[in-house]
Amino acid sequence: MTVKFLCPKCDALIAFNSRHAGKRARCLTCGQLFIIPAKDDEKPQTIKPEPEYTEPLPGFYRAVFVDNWRLFIDRDNATPLVFVVAVVCFKFLLAPWACCNLLAHIVIWGWLLGFYLNIIYETAFDIDKLPEIYLGTSITFLWYIIQPFLTFFLTMFLVQLPLIIALPLLQGKGITYENMWQARTGWNLLLQALFLLGLFLFPIAILTTAVGKEFTMLLRPYYLFVPIFKASLPYIVIVALLVTTSLVETHTDQFTSVAKEKLLSAAGKLSLNLLVQLLAIIAMRSIGLFYRHYSCHLPW
Numbered sequence: 001m002t003v004k005f006l007c008p009k010c011d012a013l014i015a016f017n018s019r020h021a022g023k024r025a026r027c028l029t030c031g032q033l034f035i036i037p038a039k040d041d042e043k044p045q046t047i048k049p050e051p052e053y054t055e056p057l058p059g060f061y062r063a064v065f066v067d068n069w070r071l072f073i074d075r076d077n078a079t080p081l082v083f084v085v086a087v088v089c090f091k092f093l094l095a096p097w098a099c100c101n102l103l104a105h106i107v108i109w110g111w112l113l114g115f116y117l118n119i120i121y122e123t124a125f126d127i128d129k130l131p132e133i134y135l136g137t138s139i140t141f142l143w144y145i146i147q148p149f150l151t152f153f154l155t156m157f158l159v160q161l162p163l164i165i166a167l168p169l170l171q172g173k174g175i176t177y178e179n180m181w182q183a184r185t186g187w188n189l190l191l192q193a194l195f196l197l198g199l200f201l202f203p204i205a206i207l208t209t210a211v212g213k214e215f216t217m218l219l220r221p222y223y224l225f226v227p228i229f230k231a232s233l234p235y236i237v238i239v240a241l242l243v244t245t246s247l248v249e250t251h252t253d254q255f256t257s258v259a260k261e262k263l264l265s266a267a268g269k270l271s272l273n274l275l276v277q278l279l280a281i282i283a284m285r286s287i288g289l290f291y292r293h294y295s296c297h298l299p300w
Contacts, residue, residue, distance in 0.1 A: 005037055008046050016132060017079075026125045028118070033125070060234050060293040064241075064286045071130060071281070080115075080130040084281075087111065088273050092255050110145030112277070113152050116284045120210040123288025124295075130281070151209055158218040159205045160198035166191060203238045204228055207287050212300055223299050230297040231290070238290055241283040249276045 009032035021038040033047035118131035180191045
């Protein structure tokens with residue numbers, strides 16, 4: 001049963017499964033903390049904001065490498081985990097049908113990207129559960145797919161803006177995006193460095209857009225470089241987790257056909273696809289944990 005109520009601060013409509021009544025949650029619109037009520041239209045009890053910390057909170061590495069694994073055995077996370085498994089299996093089995101596969105990839109990856117953004121946001125604000133599954137109506141469901149794509153695309157675009165500006169300026173020297181990796185000249189190395197720098201900045205950038213919800217903050221290098229400099233080792237851990245997730249994703253294969261695929265081979269491929277999502281959840285949680293433990297270093 002779903003409980004619907006209004007945010008006590010901004011009046012946004014919020015819905016939770018009734019089994020979460022009495023637990024702490026946060027409004028995704030304004031960030032207000034509250035206690036989930038047990039009845040429809042009941043005004044939730046607000047929670048005062050946590051005090052601002054001037055020093056980093058301890059326990060980041062334990063939270064990333066130990067506590068994160070508890071998510072996968074917590075009964076409260078069964079629904080989102082089953083849903084993630086279901087959509088990955090759906091995408092995997094639709095691969096042989098090109099048209100359906102393309103549409104399925106767009107829908108599923110749009111939903112997964114939105115799920116990742118919610119993981120970052122809720123983890124940042126001390127919610128140690130996986131986000132609720134929101135599908136919405138036909139119109140809102142479409143927005144739930146488009147909005148995460150736009151968020152990730154604009155975030156990546158802004159961190160790669162120096163490269164995007166430099167490429168046209170160097171076209172007269174015969175350097176393009178396609179051949180920038182094929183030589184070791186000074187200009188090629190500069191472009192390669194700008195590209196890798198953009199990828200390196202992506203975790204702190206997506207944290208800024210997921211929690212701060214302002215793309216303009218990405219245009220201020222101070223907002224990105226200060227937390228990296230002050231908490232460099234934890235940040236490198238996050239980058240390593242994202243790189244690992246990306247490398248595993250590049251080695252995944254999809255289902256081909258019943259006639260060509262052996263059962264053991266298909267099971268192995270599906271397992272690798274599911275492993276990608278497990279690693280992605282941990283990586284996105286680690287980004288949210290970075291905010292939770294090192295928010296004192298964030299200028300915004």
